[in-house]
Amino acid sequence: MSLQPPQQPGFPSRDVLSSKQRRAPMRKTRVVTLVGVLTLVVVAQFIVFPFFLSVVVNQSNQLTLPDYTSFSSSSSAQFKLPNRKADGFFNKVPIYLEKGSPTSHVHCVGENYQPNAWKQRSCRFHNLCFNTTSQEFALFDSPREQRLAQYLRQREFLHISSALRRNNMTLQSLSLGGTNLKWGDKENGIGRLKWFPSIQDSNSIDSYYALPEWIIWIPFHSMNGANPGHLVWDDFFPIYTLLDMFQLLPPLDLDAPGFSNTFLFPMRYVLKGGKGLWASCDLRPEKTELCRKMMNKFLGLLVGKHYPYQFTTTQDFSFHKHNANGPDIVCARTGVAGIASLTDHGINKMHGWEEEDYLITHNHGRGGSLYAFRNFMMHNMGFIGKELLLHHRVDADGYIRHRIVFSQKSSDIYNRNLDFERQIQITREFLPAAQVEGYVFRNHSLQEQLAIAHDASIFVTLCGGGAVTAMFLPAGTSVFLYYSERGGVKNNKMTYKPAMLDWDLFNAMSHLRVHWLPRDTIREEYDERLLVDLMRHELSLMDAEVFAKTY
């Protein structure tokens, strides 16, 4: 066995290295030139660049607001100002024709060296591109990247988190969306979510359209966007977490409304090769329509209520280029994907119908991010400052007037569909100082739902997707979740075990005190007394500010 290094195409040979050494003295003058050039560049950044910026801003009053409100202060070499008219629009986002090819890079986290690593992995992309003809994402390779691939081919135990390929010459891979165990862990089930953009040689194109730098492209597969609980906790929350992981969350000033310096650009990914997965958005046209409606109703939570762009799937996007012969490639400087293990239930269990769902806790330590996510969504919908905090209403006579909100008929499913009329009546009778209100939330706009929840003291609902509104209560308040103590289901058969849906997520929400109440005995006098006493207990904690901030 020889110990010679494997010959790598493109790897600099010893000769080249030594000839460089020999030439070293001659490099002095080059260094001087280089320093000169660098100084010029730095000077240019401080003088020319701001000047240039002010000219552009002054001249750009014909641009729409999102065209220029969001200049980042980045001085990266790739930073491109929209200092000219857009060459078209992609989902209403201006696009700019660029010569040459972008160079793509990736940075992935979550590796576990197992065959299922793709479900755990999340990646951030630099220059994530979309082929509008094939409706598929693409990355553009560089020679340096290709050289890394050669090392990875030779070294089984080498792992590079910023390479497009893995050590056995497969591509990196990730899961486009949350996984539903009912799809089965097979190629035509959960396996359909395994994904990575295709890799193309950068010589393969000579031009492309660039999106503005403030766009963060987020392709995702929706697990079941027609249900608000699944939408917020299996799509939006993992997307929020993904952005947080890569320091891509726009810095929020919770005391002030306003534009952030990035725009999220989510796009619902439609799987290729056959109809959609069970209960997902592309199963049937009716389901697709339900998803579209629900997603448009709730989208503001993720992207802001004055979002200027269009939210579409990877198939029904709008693409207008001023030059009809322009390229079919659109690229974003920044993209992210890979959310399966970031959903509220993770990749090894589901929401709580089955006994096994209780064996794994998935949301340890997420209370802080759930509260930050709550504030992020409310800020996106226009709530700022004190509106995000609990501010008790105080009567003229000085008594605190708590709002107790009942979510009526929160589910279409028969045994979860309660109107709480009796409980509302009892609460009014025994807690006369409180303001007791009942709503059928699905009949209210998102803005109204948030307005109702944002300063309630107690929120009473049945568990399930409709309970999502509960998470908008302010910190220090209480949520009462009625659940079916014998409603468990496995393989479409009743197991008569408790079905505390989304227990794992709710029990991680430390900004709320979450209580689970059995629903089978809800009409018994004993349970009615229990309800009243628990409410009194919770309100007294709030009045005495027992769990208020200590600083």
Ligand SMILES: *[C@@H]1O[C@H](CO)[C@@H](O)[C@H](O)[C@H]1NC(C)=O
């Ligand atoms: C290597 O690639 C194959 C598919 O080509 C894959 O099944 C396997 O998990 C990969 N091995 C590692 C260690 O990633």
Ligand SMILES: *[C@@H]1O[C@H](CO)[C@@H](O)[C@H](O)[C@H]1NC(C)=O
């Ligand atoms: C985009 O996809 C189409 C269809 O697969 C293909 O013919 C075309 O070459 C692709 N465009 C580029 C620039 O690769």
Ligand SMILES: *[C@@H]1O[C@H](CO)[C@@H](O)[C@H](O)[C@H]1NC(C)=O
């Ligand atoms: C709520 O909307 C449903 C239809 O989704 C309707 O049948 C019901 O009457 C409405 N309820 C109220 C209280 O408005």
